[in-house]
Amino acid sequence: MSTTQTSYTHDPVDLPGAGKSHQAFTNLVARAANLPQPVSVGVVWPCEQHALEGAVLTARQGLMTPVLIGPKEQIRALALTSGLDLGQISIVDEATEDSAAQRAVSLVKDGHVQALMKGSLHTDTLMHAVVAQQAGLRAARRISHVFLLAVPGYDDLLFVTDAAINIAPDLAAKRDIVQNAIDLHLGLGLGTPRVALLSAVEVINPKIQGTLDAACLCMMAQRNQIQGGILDGPLAMDNAISPEAARIKGLQSPVAGRAQILVAPDMEAGNMLAKNMIFMASAESAGLVLGAEVPIILTSRADSVQARLASVAIGALYAQALADARLHSKG
Structure with missing residues (x-):
C-alpha cells in the first residue's frame, strides 16, 4: 500500500555563520546568482527570525526575488527587531497560516511566483494546500x-x-x-x-x-x-x-x-x-x-546559512529549468 505523509553575478555578502561549503553546493549557488533574472519565490509565513532572515539574505545574494506571504505588520515588526532591511520586498497580507498557504498556491496558478518556500509554518499546513484535490498544485x-x-x-x-x-x-x-x-x-x-x-x-x-x-x-x-x-x-x-x-x-x-x-x-x-x-x-x-506544478523549498530552523543558500539556489535553478521546458514545449 502506498501512503503519503502530509505531516510534511552578485557580490558575496558577509553571511553570519557561513562556513566552507562543499564545492558542488558552491557551484549551484553561483549558477543561481547568475540567472538572467532572479526567480520569484513565494515565502509562506516568514514569521520567525530564521525564516525571514533566510528570505532576506538569499535575496541579497541574488538567488531569488521573494514575495512574503503572511501578516504584513507582524512581518515588518519582526524585520525591525531583527535588524533586517526589507527594502522593496513585496508582502502579501494574510492573517492565518492556512490562508497564507492557500494564497501561495493561488499566486503560483496566477503566474506571480515560480516556486514556493516554507517559512515558519508547519509543513503539514503548506502541503495540505499544495495537494488539495481541486485548488492545489498536483501534477x-x-x-x-x-x-x-x-x-x-x-x-x-x-x-x-x-x-x-x-x-x-x-x-x-x-x-x-x-x-x-x-x-x-x-x-x-x-x-x-x-x-x-x-x-x-x-x-x-x-x-x-x-x-x-x-x-x-x-x-x-x-x-x-x-x-x-x-x-x-x-x-x-x-x-x-x-x-x-x-x-x-x-x-x-x-x-x-x-x-x-x-x-x-x-x-x-x-x-x-x-x-x-x-x-x-x-x-x-x-x-x-x-x-507539484512548481518546486517547493523546505528549510528548517536548524539549517545552517549554507544549507539555506543551497536550498534556495537549487529551487531557483529547477524552477527556471521547468519554466524553460514549458516554453520549449509551447514553441
Whole structure:
C-alpha cells in the first residue's frame, strides 16, 4: 500500500555563520546568482527570525526575488527587531497560516511566483494546500521529497529520496519518486544520474519487498517507463557508494560504487540515512519537494546559512529549468 505523509553575478555578502561549503553546493549557488533574472519565490509565513532572515539574505545574494506571504505588520515588526532591511520586498497580507498557504498556491496558478518556500509554518499546513484535490498544485506524478547532501570526501552530490513524504510507497509510487529525482538531477545540469535502488542486500530475495521493487524498477527503466537515468538494484548501501565494496562483491555496473541518487525502500530508511549523513558525516543538506506544478523549498530552523543558500539556489535553478521546458514545449 502506498501512503503519503502530509505531516510534511552578485557580490558575496558577509553571511553570519557561513562556513566552507562543499564545492558542488558552491557551484549551484553561483549558477543561481547568475540567472538572467532572479526567480520569484513565494515565502509562506516568514514569521520567525530564521525564516525571514533566510528570505532576506538569499535575496541579497541574488538567488531569488521573494514575495512574503503572511501578516504584513507582524512581518515588518519582526524585520525591525531583527535588524533586517526589507527594502522593496513585496508582502502579501494574510492573517492565518492556512490562508497564507492557500494564497501561495493561488499566486503560483496566477503566474506571480515560480516556486514556493516554507517559512515558519508547519509543513503539514503548506502541503495540505499544495495537494488539495481541486485548488492545489498536483501534477501527473506523486509528490515526493529529495534531500541533496554534500558529503565531505564524496565528489558528487548525493540525492536521497524519499525521506519525508511517502511513508510506504508501492511500486507505482516508487516509479514516480525515482523519476522526480532523475528530473531534478537533469534539471540542475548535473548530467545523467546513476541511480541506486537500495535494500539490505544486493541480491533479489522474495522475502524482502524492496529487492523485488528494485528489480521491477530496473526493468521499467529498460522499457522506458523511467527515463533519463541509469538504474541498478537492489544494492546495499556499501556497494552503492564504495567502489571497493562493489569490487569485493563482484558487482559490475555503471552504478555500483558510484551512485548519485539513493532511492530508499521506505521513508523511515530514507530519513535515517539522510540524517546519519548530516549529523554523523557532517554533510551539508538541502531539501526540495518535487512533483507539484512548481518546486517547493523546505528549510528548517536548524539549517545552517549554507544549507539555506543551497536550498534556495537549487529551487531557483529547477524552477527556471521547468519554466524553460514549458516554453520549449509551447514553441
